[in-house]
Amino acid sequence: xxxxxxxxxxxxxxxxxxxxxxxxxxxxxxxxxxxxxxxxxxxxxxxxxxxxxxxxxxxxxxxxxxxxxxxxxxxxxxxxxxxxxxxxxxxxxxxxxxxxxxxxxxxxxxxxxxxxxxxx
Numbered sequence: 001x002x003x004x005x006x007x008x009x010x011x012x013x014x015x016x017x018x019x020x021x022x023x024x025x026x027x028x029x030x031x032x033x034x035x036x037x038x039x040x041x042x043x044x045x046x047x048x049x050x051x052x053x054x055x056x057x058x059x060x061x062x063x064x065x066x067x068x069x070x071x072x073x074x075x076x077x078x079x080x081x082x083x084x085x086x087x088x089x090x091x092x093x094x095x096x097x098x099x100x101x102x103x104x105x106x107x108x109x110x111x112x113x114x115x116x117x118x119x120x
Contacts, residue, residue: 026113029103034063034119041119043068043088043097050105052082057102057112059086063119064094095119 029051034043043061047053055075061068068088077084082104100114 026101026103026110026115029110029113030101032099032115032117034097034117036119039091041090041092043090043099043117044085045073045088045099045101046085047082047103051103051110052077052079052084052105053086054081054102054104054109055083055086056081059099059101061088061097061099063090063097064092066090066092066094 028048030045030047030053032043032045034041041063043063045053045059045061053059053075055070055078057070059070059073061073068090070086073086073088075083075086086101096116096118098114098116100112102112103110
């Protein structure tokens with residue numbers, strides 16, 4: 001029985017180390033697209049499958065010097081504190097950016113998730 005405790009400790013440590021890694025990207029929960037047309041970049045954050053963007057979390061989008069917050073987002077399909085998508089616009093000329101958001105399904109929400117994106 002004593003040999004079981006060290007194994008449980010190792011397993012618990014491995015789970016603790018892997019949890020922050022799982023919260024890094026949001027490929028399983030959402031998508032982000034960024035397209036440049038003329039001098040404007042349109043960035044769209046969408047839920048994937050049963051997941052939707054949490055409208056209460058302070059979503060953040062960074063593209064070059066542009067720092068966009070949930071106040072600058074245009075929310076589509078809002079229901080039960082969640083949106084189908086959030087659209088941001090900027091004129092920044094950068095080609096890579098980052099977004100941080102929370103996604104929810106009917107039962108629970110993710111931790112804040114971050115990902116990088118390329119402007120096409």
